Amino acid sequence: VRPLVGLLLLLALPPALRAQDSVIVIDPDAPAADSLERVGPPPEVVAELIEFYNDSTTTRVQGDVTFPTGSRFAGRLALHRGNLRIAGRVEGPIAVANGTLHLLAGADVRGDILVIGGRLIRAAGARHEGRQRVFWDAAPVALTDEGLLEIRERRRPIGDLAAARTSFQTGKVRTTLLLSTGGTYNRIEGLPILFGPTFDLRTGRRSAFKLDLRGILRTAGSNTRLADFGYQARGEFRFGRFGVAGEVYSELTPIEDHPLSPGEVGWSAFLLQRDYRDYFDRRGYGGLAWVQVTRPLRLELSRRRDDERTVRATDPWSLFRNSDRWRSNPPIDDGHYVTTGVRLDLDTRNERYLPSTGWLIQARFEHSSSGDVAPVLLPRLVRPAVPLGQRYAYDRIFFDVRRYSRITPSLRVNGRLRADGWVGGDRLPVQRRVSLGGPDLMPGYDFRAFTCAPSGFTDPALSALCDRVVSAQIEVRSRVGLNLGYRTRGRENQSRRFIGIEEADLVFFADAGKGWLAGDGPGQVPANRIPSFSEWKVDVGIGLDAGEIGAYIAKGVSEDESVKFLVRLRRRF
Amino acid sequence: VAGSLLHSPGPPVRRIWALLVSLAAGALLAIATPRGAHAQAGNSVRLEVRLTPDSAPRGARAPVVRSDNLLGDGRWLSTLRSGLPVRLHYRVEVWRSRNGWLDQLTRQVYWDVVVRHEPLLDEYTMLTIFGSRVQERRYATLDALTAALAFAYQINISPTEAGGYYYSATLEVSTLSDSDLDELERFLEGDLERARGREGIGDALGRGATRFLLRLAGLPSLRLEARTRRFAVR
Numbered sequence: 001v002r003p004l005v006g007l008l009l010l011l012a013l014p015p016a017l018r019a020q021d022s023v024i025v026i027d028p029d030a031p032a033a034d035s036l037e038r039v040g041p042p043p044e045v046v047a048e049l050i051e052f053y054n055d056s057t058t059t060r061v062q063g064d065v066t067f068p069t070g071s072r073f074a075g076r077l078a079l080h081r082g083n084l085r086i087a088g089r090v091e092g093p094i095a096v097a098n099g100t101l102h103l104l105a106g107a108d109v110r111g112d113i114l115v116i117g118g119r120l121i122r123a124a125g126a127r128h129e130g131r132q133r134v135f136w137d138a139a140p141v142a143l144t145d146e147g148l149l150e151i152r153e154r155r156r157p158i159g160d161l162a163a164a165r166t167s168f169q170t171g172k173v174r175t176t177l178l179l180s181t182g183g184t185y186n187r188i189e190g191l192p193i194l195f196g197p198t199f200d201l202r203t204g205r206r207s208a209f210k211l212d213l214r215g216i217l218r219t220a221g222s223n224t225r226l227a228d229f230g231y232q233a234r235g236e237f238r239f240g241r242f243g244v245a246g247e248v249y250s251e252l253t254p255i256e257d258h259p260l261s262p263g264e265v266g267w268s269a270f271l272l273q274r275d276y277r278d279y280f281d282r283r284g285y286g287g288l289a290w291v292q293v294t295r296p297l298r299l300e301l302s303r304r305r306d307d308e309r310t311v312r313a314t315d316p317w318s319l320f321r322n323s324d325r326w327r328s329n330p331p332i333d334d335g336h337y338v339t340t341g342v343r344l345d346l347d348t349r350n351e352r353y354l355p356s357t358g359w360l361i362q363a364r365f366e367h368s369s370s371g372d373v374a375p376v377l378l379p380r381l382v383r384p385a386v387p388l389g390q391r392y393a394y395d396r397i398f399f400d401v402r403r404y405s406r407i408t409p410s411l412r413v414n415g416r417l418r419a420d421g422w423v424g425g426d427r428l429p430v431q432r433r434v435s436l437g438g439p440d441l442m443p444g445y446d447f448r449a450f451t452c453a454p455s456g457f458t459d460p461a462l463s464a465l466c467d468r469v470v471s472a473q474i475e476v477r478s479r480v481g482l483n484l485g486y487r488t489r490g491r492e493n494q495s496r497r498f499i500g501i502e503e504a505d506l507v508f509f510a511d512a513g514k515g516w517l518a519g520d521g522p523g524q525v526p527a528n529r530i531p532s533f534s535e536w537k538v539d540v541g542i543g544l545d546a547g548e549i550g551a552y553i554a555k556g557v558s559e560d561e562s563v564k565f566l567v568r569l570r571r572r573f
Numbered sequence: 574v575a576g577s578l579l580h581s582p583g584p585p586v587r588r589i590w591a592l593l594v595s596l597a598a599g600a601l602l603a604i605a606t607p608r609g610a611h612a613q614a615g616n617s618v619r620l621e622v623r624l625t626p627d628s629a630p631r632g633a634r635a636p637v638v639r640s641d642n643l644l645g646d647g648r649w650l651s652t653l654r655s656g657l658p659v660r661l662h663y664r665v666e667v668w669r670s671r672n673g674w675l676d677q678l679t680r681q682v683y684w685d686v687v688v689r690h691e692p693l694l695d696e697y698t699m700l701t702i703f704g705s706r707v708q709e710r711r712y713a714t715l716d717a718l719t720a721a722l723a724f725a726y727q728i729n730i731s732p733t734e735a736g737g738y739y740y741s742a743t744l745e746v747s748t749l750s751d752s753d754l755d756e757l758e759r760f761l762e763g764d765l766e767r768a769r770g771r772e773g774i775g776d777a778l779g780r781g782a783t784r785f786l787l788r789l790a791g792l793p794s795l796r797l798e799a800r801t802r803r804f805a806v807r
Contacts, residue, residue, distance in 0.1 A: 023637070023725045026703065028682050037708045081695075081713070098696075098713030117713035119720060136721060138696050138713035152694075350664070350683055357681060406678050409668065409741040409800065479796070503796065 041116045041135040046151070049116050049139060052095045053078045053149045060147065069106050080143060086126075093130070097139045097149060103128060174200040182216065184266035187275040187326040189252055190220030190316035192230075207239040216251065220316040241292040250283040252311070255332075255431050256464055259438025259447060264569050273318035273326060276438065276447060278461065280332045280431050281309045286339075300343040308431060309334050330461035333386070333429035335373035341366035349404060354547060354571065356412055360402040367425075368432075369393035376430050381454045381521055382465050383427040395424035396432055402573055412477040416573045421468030422518060428467060435464030436515040436537070439566050440573075441471045443511065444539020444556035446564075450515040454523075470530065471513030473573060477505040482544065504546040509554075509572065512536045545571065617646045620797035622665070622742035624804060625727065631807045633731035636665055636740040640797070643746070644719050652748055653697070658689040662745040665728050670737035670803055679738075682728050687749065688718070732806050739803045746795040 040046075052058060059075055063082040067073060071088030078095040086094075087104040094101065094109065098117035103109060103126035112131040113120065116139035120132065142152040168175055175197055182192030196214040203209055216230035230252070236245040255278040260268065269275040286304025293299060313329040342365050349358035370393075375386040386392055398420045405413050418441065422428045436442050437449030452466035453459055485500015514536040518527040525531050537559065543552030543566075550568045555561060619641045624634040640661065644650050649659055664683040668676045685702040697718045701708040712718040732738050 022720075022723070023727055025727045025729065026682065026684065027729045029729070037706070039708055039710045100714050100716045117717065119714070119716045121716070136712060136717040138711040138717075140711075350681070351662075356664075357678075406666070407675055409666065409676075409798065502794070 040137045041139060045114070045133070045135065046116060046139055046141065049095055049097055049114060050141060050149045050151070052076065052093070052114070053080065053097060058095075062143075067107075069104075080141075080149065097141055172201055174202075176200070178214075184262040185270040185316070186252070186265065186277065186279065187269060187313040187316060188220070188279050188311050188329060189216075189218035189230075190314070191270075192252075193217040193219070204239075207237070210234075210236045210238075212236070220314045242290070243292075244287070244289045246285070246287045248285040250281075252279050253282040254279055255330075256434060259440040259442075260568075261570055264439075267569060269316075269318065271319045273321040273324050275313075275326060278330050278463070279311060281311045283307045283309075296346055296348045298345045300341075300345075302341045302343070303339070304341075305336065305338050307336050308332060328461045330430060330459070330463040331376050332431040333373050333375045335370040335392075335429075337368050337370045337373075337429075339366050339368040355404045356406050357404050359404075361399070363397075363399040365395070365397050365423075367393065367395050370429075373429065378430070378465065379454050379457050381524075382452065382517060386426065392429075393425045394422060394428055394432070396421065396428065397423045410478055414473075414475050414477065414573070416473040417471075418473075419468070419470040421466070430463065430465075433464045434466045434469045434515060436466070436469050436471060436513045439568060441469075441473070441511065442513050442537065442539055442556070443541060443552060443554040443566050443572075444561055444564055445537065445559075446561075449556075450513075450537065452515055452517050465517075466515035467518045468525075469513065469515040470536075471511065473509065473511045475507050475509035475572060477507050477545070479503060480506045482546070501546045501549075504544045504550075507543045507545050507550070507552070507572070508541075509543070509552075510538065510540045511554075512538045547571075618643050618649075618746065618795060618797065620742060620744045620799045622740055622799045622801050624740075624801050627804075629731070631733075631735075632804060633733065633806050634804050635727055635729055635731045636742065636801060637725050637727045638663060638665055638742045638744075639723065639725035640744050641723050643722050644715060649746065650715075653688060653690040654692075656690065656692065658687055658749040660745075660747050660749050661686040661688070661722075662743075662747070663726065664743045664745075665730070666741045666743075667730055667732055668739050668741055669732070670739060679732060680730055682730055684726075686722070688722070735806050737803050737805050739801050741798065741800040744795075744797045746797075748794065 058078045061079050066085040067088040069087040074091040076092050079099050080097045082099045085102040086107045089108040091110050093111040094113050096115040100118040101115050101120045103122040105123045105125035107126040109128045115134045120134045140152045141149045144150050177197050179195045182194050185191050194214050199211045201209045212234045214232040218228050230250045232249045234247040260276045265276050284306035288302035290300040310331045313326045344363045346361040349355035373392045400418045402416045420434050435448050435451045437445040438447040448462045482504045514531045516525045539554050539556040541552050541554030552566045555563045622636050622638045662685050666681040667679045669679050687700040689698050697712045699710045
C-alpha cells in the first residue's frame with residue numbers, strides 16, 4: 001500500500017473558479033509539498049467590495065431583507081450579513097458581503113452583482129443584466145462602529161485554538177504556555193501536573209529552534225526521595241530532515257511500557273487502586289540527533305547519563321478500595337548509567353488511533369554502563385551476583401512490529417510481533433528486566449503471570465525478572481452495528497441522537513508469548529536460542545471494540561487459566 | 574481497569590462476573606447485521622462514489638467521491654454550533670476482483686476535512702488536509718459551507734494492470750476535541766516525534782476520557798460506505 005505522500009490539488013484552475021468548482025481533482029502521485037494554503041477571495045475584489053459598501057451613495061442594509069414582488073429600487077445596494085431576497089426590480093449594482101443573495105421568481109436586476117462570502121441562488125424566471133461575480137469564501141471584513149466595512153485581521157488557524165494552552169507571538173518567537181495533567185495517575189506521584197512554556201523560533205525557511213520547559217508538580221510522594229517538583233527541559237534544532245536536541249530531566253520513569261497505556265493505568269489507579277506499572281526516579285541529561293529519512297522513516301542516535309534511583313510507593317487517594325494497600329514498587333539497581341542508543345521508527349499507518357492499513361515498526365538498541373551500581377540482591381538463578389566496584393555494562397534490544405491490513409472492505413487483520421530483552425554483556429539491571437501477562441500482550445493470563453521468578457521466591461511487588469520476552473498477536477476485526485443504547489429525537493423530530501454505543505468492531509484474537517531467563521541452568525533457555533513455539537503460552541479471545549472503549553473475554557489455553565474479562569480504553573495495539 | 578474484578582475470587586465477584594459475561598454474550602448475540610450493510614440507511618447524510626466516463630483506451634476509470642446533505646442532518650450542525658469540530662475522514666480504496674479468492678486491496682488514498690464554527694466571527698473554518706498539504710477556507714454562511722462540503726473529489730488512482738477492479742469509499746464523520754484536532758494535524762503533517770508519544774505529556778488521560786465521554790454523551794459519529802460497480806482494465 002502506498003503511503004500517503006503528496007496528495008495535491010490540481011491548482012491549474014484560476015482562483016476565482018476554484019472557489020466554486022464542484023469537482024476537486026486529487027493526484028496522489030504528484031510531488032509532495034508541505035504547505036498551509038489559506039484560500040480566500042482575491043484581495044483586490046475584497047477592496048472593491050469595501051469601497052462599494054462604504055461609498056456614501058450606497059444604500060446599506062444588514063440581516064434579512066426582502067424586496068417583494070412589484071417593488072422597485074434604483075441605486076447602489078449593499079448587504080452585510082444576512083439574506084437579500086429580491087422579487088422586484090433593482091436598477092443598479094448589488095454587493096453582498098458574507099451573505100446570500102436570492103433572486104426570486106420575478107426578480108429583475110439591472111446592474112453588476114458581487115457576492116463575497118455567500119452564494120447567489122437564482123430561481124427560474126429571475127432576470128439579471130450585468131456582470132456576476134460570486135465567491136463562496138468568507139470576506140475578511142468587519143463592521144466598524146460607524147457602520148462601515150474594514151479589513152479584518154486573520155485569526156489564528158484553528159489548530160492553534162487548543163483549550164489547555166495559549167500562544168502568542170513576540171517578534172520571531174512564538175510562545176506557548178501549557179498547563180495540563182501528566183497524562184496518568186500512579187501510586188508514586190499521584191496526579192502529576194505539568195506546566196511551562198514552549199518557545200518556537202523559526203530561524204529560516206527550513207530550520208527552526210524549539211525550547212520546551214516543563215515543571216512537574218506532584219500531588220503525592222512528598223515523604224519519599226522523589227521531590228514534590230520535577231522538571232523536563234529540552235532544546236531542539238531542526239534543519240530540514242535533520243535535527244539535534246539536548247535535554248535535562250528529573251522525572252518518574254516506568255520500568256515496562258505495558259500491560260496498559262499511561263491513560264489506562266491512570267484510570268485503573270484512580271478508580272480501583274490498581275497500578276499496573278512500576279517506576280523509578282531518573283535524573284540526568286542527554287543529547288540526540290536524528291534524521292527523518294522519509295516522512296514515515298526516522299533514525300535516531302542518542303547518548304545520556306542518568307542517575308537512577310528506587311522510589312517507594314505512597315498512598316494516593318483512589319475512588320474505590322481506598323483503604324487497600326497499593327502494590328509495593330520494586331527496588332531497582334541504583335546507580336549512574338551512561339547509555340548510548342540507536343532507534344528506528346517506521347510508521348506508514350493511515351491513522352494513529354484507529355489504523356486500518358500500514359506498518360508500525362519501532363526498534364532500538366542500547367548499550368548501557370555504570371561504575372557505581374548498587375545492585376539489588378536477586379536469586380542466583382535470575383542473575384549472578386554483580387561484583388561491586390567494577391564496571392557493569394549490558395546491551396539490550398527492543399522491537400515492536402505491527403501490521404494493519406484490510407483483506408476485504410469490511411474485514412481487517414492485524415498482527416504484532418514484539419521482543420525485548422538482554423542481548424549481551426552483564427545481565428540486565430532490575431529496571432530493564434521484562435515480564436509477560438496482562439491485558440496488553442497476554443490478556444488470557446493474569447497481570448505478570450510470567451515474571452521468571454524462581455519457585456519459592458516471594459516478592460510482593462511482582463517484579464519483572466525475565467531476561468527476555470517475545471510475543472506475537474493476531475486479531476481479526478469486522479465492523480458491526482451494535483445499537484447498545486437508545487435514540488432521542490430533536491425538537492423538529494429530525495435530529496436523532498444516539499446515547500450509547502452505536503457500532504463497534506467485533507474482534508477475534510489470539511496471542512502467544514514467552515518470557516525466559518537466558519542461561520544453562522534449570523528452566524533457563526540457552527543465550528543463543530529462542531524458545532520453540534511449543535514452549536510459548538497461548539491465549540484466545542473475543543471482544544467488542546468501540547474505539548474509545550472495548551470489552552474482551554480472553555482465556556489462556558496453555559495452562560488451566562480462568563476466563564478473563566477486560567475493559568480497555570484504547571485499541572489492543 | 575483490566576480484569577481487576579477477577580483478581581480476588583469470591584461469591585459477589587463471581588456474580589458480577591456472571592453478569593458481565595451475560596452482558597457481553599448478549600451484546601454479541603445482538604449483532605445482527607454487518608455495519609456496512611446498513612451504513613447508508615437511516616441517515617440523511619449520503620456518500621456516493623461513481624466512475625469517471627469510460628474514455629481511457631484501456632478502460633481504466635477513476636473514482637469520483639461525493640458526500641451530500643451533511644448539514645441536512647441536524648446532528649452535525651448542532652455539534653458545530655456547540656463549538657466542537659467535525660472531522661470528515663475520506664478513504665478510497667482500489668480493490669482487484671479475483672474470482673474464487675479474496676479480493677485484493679491494491680491501493681488506497683485518504684484525506685480529511687475538518688470543519689469548525691468560530692462563534693465570535695460567526696464563520697465556519699474548513700481545513701482540507703491532503704498529506705502534508707493543508708488548505709484552509711472560511712465560509713460566512715451555511716449555504717456556502719453546505720455547498721463546499723458537497724464538493725466532489727476525483728482521485729487519479731486508476732489501476733494500470735489488466736484485470737477487474739472496483740473502488741470502495743468510506744466516509745467517517747466524527748466529533749473532535751481540540752487536542753484531537755491538534756494531534757490529527759501533527760500526525761498528518763508527519764510530525765512523528767510528537768505523534769509517537771512525546772505529546773502524551775498532559776494529553777493521554779484527558780483525551781481518552783474526553784473521547785469516551787463524547788461518545789457516550791451521544792455526540793454523533795457516522796460511518797458510510799459505498800462502492801462502485803466493477804470495471805475492467807484491458
